[in-house]
Amino acid sequence: MATGLVFHEIYMWHNTGNFAGPIPFGYPVQPYEHAENPETKRRFRNLLDASRLLKQLTPIEARPATDTEILRVHTRGHLEKIRSLKDQIGVDAGIFTPMGRGSFDIALLSAGGVVAAADAVLDGVVKNAYALVRPPGHHAMPDLAMGFCLFGNAAISGRHLLDVRKLERIAFVDWDVHHGNGTQAAFWEEPRALTISIHQDNCFPPNSGHLSENGMGKGEGFNINIPLPPGSGVGAYEATFDRVILPALGIYKPDMIIVPSGFDAGAHDPLGRQMMTSEGYRSLTRKLVSTAEALCGGRLVLCHEGGYNAPTVPFFGLAVIEELSGIRTGVVDPFLELMNGLGYQALQPHQDAVIRKAEELVRKLESKVRHV
Ligand SMILES: [Zn+2]
Numbered sequence: 001m002a003t004g005l006v007f008h009e010i011y012m013w014h015n016t017g018n019f020a021g022p023i024p025f026g027y028p029v030q031p032y033e034h035a036e037n038p039e040t041k042r043r044f045r046n047l048l049d050a051s052r053l054l055k056q057l058t059p060i061e062a063r064p065a066t067d068t069e070i071l072r073v074h075t076r077g078h079l080e081k082i083r084s085l086k087d088q089i090g091v092d093a094g095i096f097t098p099m100g101r102g103s104f105d106i107a108l109l110s111a112g113g114v115v116a117a118a119d120a121v122l123d124g125v126v127k128n129a130y131a132l133v134r135p136p137g138h139h140a141m142p143d144l145a146m147g148f149c150l151f152g153n154a155a156i157s158g159r160h161l162l163d164v165r166k167l168e169r170i171a172f173v174d175w176d177v178h179h180g181n182g183t184q185a186a187f188w189e190e191p192r193a194l195t196i197s198i199h200q201d202n203c204f205p206p207n208s209g210h211l212s213e214n215g216m217g218k219g220e221g222f223n224i225n226i227p228l229p230p231g232s233g234v235g236a237y238e239a240t241f242d243r244v245i246l247p248a249l250g251i252y253k254p255d256m257i258i259v260p261s262g263f264d265a266g267a268h269d270p271l272g273r274q275m276m277t278s279e280g281y282r283s284l285t286r287k288l289v290s291t292a293e294a295l296c297g298g299r300l301v302l303c304h305e306g307g308y309n310a311p312t313v314p315f316f317g318l319a320v321i322e323e324l325s326g327i328r329t330g331v332v333d334p335f336l337e338l339m340n341g342l343g344y345q346a347l348q349p350h351q352d353a354v355i356r357k358a359e360e361l362v363r364k365l366e367s368k369v370r371h372v
Pocket residue numbers: 176177178262264305306307
């Protein structure tokens with residue numbers, strides 16, 4: 001069985017306007033381009049094509065998410081607000097979330113694309129899948145668009161898996177450099193979803209993603225944040241996976257793993273200060289593929305989130321999809337040597353201290369699972 005890919009050219013037509021990075025009009029700065037523009041994603045898809053990996057993947061048809069699907073995560077008020085803005089140009093739908101004409105329908109297709117990817121994996125049409133969707137979703141709160149995200153794509157697919165497809169347990173491993181606050185909020189009191197986010201400490205949203213945020217009520221213990229210090233490299237990421245994320249997954253035993261996949265933890269990213277490399281992402285993917293094989297028949301769905309450095313992101317994405325598919329293209333990442341040479345790529349003591357605290361959360365999860 002092949003690896004599935006969700007992509008649609010229409011995703012690239014979501015127009016975020018000519019901001020200066022994340023900074024909107026109205027500030028005294030020369031307009032440039034919005035950080036979340038199509039280029040990183042289009043180049044990712046183009047490198048899949050140029051490397052000849054694209055034609056070895058199984059295309060999965062995206063379809064719009066329905067109101068019912070959106071409302072499993074979002075309030076009616078939020079859905080209707082975003083719908084009411086569909087013909088506006090350059091409006092901010094919430095906090096740092098610009099929309100253009102057509103963005104509402106594109107956002108529905110983005111959320112529906114991740115649902116389609118999850119269905120294709122669950123139905124055995126593909127062995128695993130990457131949903132290269134846009135706009136991203138992991139910051140969208142139940143009642144608020146945030147951080148370039150209109151609807152919680154990953155969370156919506158998760159609710160679909162639990163409520164419609166009747167999976168007993170799902171797990172999220174969010175490796176975007178920013179906190180997966182929207183996914184966390186969507187399952188805050190839900191023990192049927194383990195939400196894990198590895199991110200840069202206090203990057204975005206502000207004051208979000210602390211170790212102390214563990215879920216509430218029946219969901220207490222089923223949310224794990226690992227806020228790594230700025231400057232964390234491949235060593236810190238691999239140690240976090242080996243000591244926190246993979247053990248947590250092993251205890252929880254999900255029926256499917258969903259990865260909100262941002263490549264903004266990459267070295268050179270304008271919106272993050274971590275030092276991940278293509279080989280680092282390859283290594284994390286290899287760990288997740290083997291964990292998914294051991295726990296849930298290999299069922300693994302990645303959905304695209306951030307990643308804003310257009311030259312380097314495609315090589316991160318190619319490495320990930322090579323690992324998912326088991327196909328090596330022979331393409332050499334021209335940035336790898338530069339990133340490996342940055343220094344401090346190995347685990348540092350102050351990063352180890354954070355991971356040690358997160359290991360306590362794995363023990364807490366173990367006691368919770370035993371009592372469910
Ligand atoms: Zn991000």
